[in-house]
Amino acid sequence: MLNDKAASAARANSRFGWLRAYAADVPLLAWLLGVLVAVLLEQAMGEVLTDLVGLPKIPVLFGCMIMLKEPTLIPSALVYVAMIYGVPIILLGKLLARPANWIAARMITWPIVIPVIVHLVLLYGIMHIWSDLSLYRMLTLRLTLIAIMLTLSLNLINGYMGEFSCSHPGFMALGAYTASAVMVLFFVNDRLFGEALLPEMLGPFMFPLALVLGGIVAALGALLIAIPSFKTRGDYLAIISLAFLFIVKSLFENLQFLGGARGIKGQPDYADLPTVFCWTVLCVWIINNFVRSTLGKALNAVRDDEMAAEAMTVNTRFTKMVAFLFAAFWAGIAGGLFAHTVRFINPGTFDLKRLAELLAMVYFGGLNSVYGSIVGAVSINMLGEMLRPLALYKWIVIPLLLILVMIYRPTGLVAFKEFDVRKLMQPKRKPKNEV
């Protein structure tokens, strides 16, 4: 009893301990409801509050851009963010904790599908309402979701498999070009491919097929790398994948029927928020299941000690190949979605800068972790957009941040953490002695 009290006191005294103690009994459901109310509040009162605190327009990304552009407006932007997001979320999360806990406790006894769908619907609702206010938010959100897919699939190779792959932009390019070519060929009157071959109403049905085809092409490309590079252990994947990236980029520059260096533009606008959201959820779900499966555990075993894994009947080469192709497949799909989101691609889109960005996301978030991939993709992407007013200096701030993360947490912020959906959704209670 005494020990428990001392422990809880120590927890409250530690860094952010008060926050942790405050949030200890608030389940995910309550947070989601709180955020939902916050975004609804912004929808309803955003304009009024903007006028009231004297901001030129509604802060798009939590006021960061306004603060950086005009330092005099920092107090008003802070007030706005606190009023719209801070206070409602913190208060409502606490207020709703009790009923939300009750509901969560009920739901968790039902088949797992039902609570998952409830949470996802809430999450989607939040995103939809939040991004409704400006096109810029919508674009940023979609690109962030796509970045989650890319980071997760790269983490599969660099984190779970423990190799160093540089070819992800190449896989992305393969997927993007395949999906774009199919969609533009069939559904768009285009200078490059001529008249549309199919009526436009079939487009939304063909789109997933085109994406999957892009994924398959990317996986086939990965096979080219996988066959030579998994013969031996070592750093040769890094170099072969880098050569592959150069080859893919150069190939697309030379394929004149795919637009050459000018690229393809005018992809139909099928990658809207619900589509991207669904694909991202699917990707997280499947990859999470993959890494928790026997094959995923075998992959970790191969990373930690290939010889021992081999002795324990793991077929190391097969395991590595499957994981690599799987990661490439998802990178291809993400590439297709990316092409249909920005609606313009050329070979220069998939260059070394993109590689650096992807690697930054993986290593910032954390190796060997689905949580980490999500954290890394969201934070680097959002940070990149928020620091946009800094222009050039953005590319000094973000690398510096990443160097600091690497020095103090060499495997990334949330490395080696299991992503357990059931645990995430379960009701939370305070430790007994505090009630």
Place this chain on the structure above:
Amino acid sequence: MQLFFQHLINALQWGSFYALIALGYSMVYGILMLFNFAHGDIFMVGAYIGFGVATALAALAALSALALPNWLILVLTILIAMYLTSFVGMLVERIGYRPLREAPRASAAITGLMIGIILETGNLAILGAQRIRFPSLIKTQVYDIGGVVVTNKKIMIVVVSLVLMLALNEFIKRTRWGMAMRAMAFDYVVIPLMGVPLNTIASLTFALGSALAAAAGILFAVAYPVLDPYIGITYGWKAFVAAILGGRGSVKGACLAGFLLGFIEIFVGAYLSSSLRDLIAYSIILLILVFRPHGFFGEPHSAKLRL
């Protein structure tokens, strides 16, 4: 045939840039088992430092009565820039690699990559996006040898790089420092226990590689006098491929692979099409690596790799 020899001369010049840059990658990779992704940008910084030194020396010579001949300015520029850039390399090691000695190797590669981006952006921020003209210190003299046109610049570039490569080879083979470096490449766990200071050797490796990169940068600027901040990212990564192709930590291999890359690029550009250059060059490299996965002179890793 004349044309062939003409391209051969060009390829020698082009390959010597790659070879000099690749040496820096190869040494860091061979001795510390780390990818130094900042090295391409160190090459760029070296070229810019060379530009600064050359401009300052030329101005000094013009101001004072000191009649420095132009070739001496060039030699001094190369030496001073090599000296200064080696400190940039040591700084990179100190900031990006030493704190991560115990971390997974890939994390150190990421810090290197990030330092490279910082160097590049820093250069853009300080000097702006416009390109810079390197002062032309030596007059181009054209020799016509049986129809093959050779300039004194090309001869100088090839000779200087060959001398530097040989000097490095001798340094590693003959001196005590070189012996320590080779020992570290053999086993970086046990050798520090035998009294060889790992940190000093790491600094020395980075310093040597950066000095060579600076020399490459200045020679590059002599041949192509227009500098922009992106030369690091365009040529550095290609030299990285050459370094690994040469084999782990092999000076010979890195030079050979650098020249090979230069030859392929020039000849593809000359006889096929310059837009096919990357495609064919890297396809050939991919093929070579399929049959010789450890590069030209590399051996399989002896020590167990971290991560």
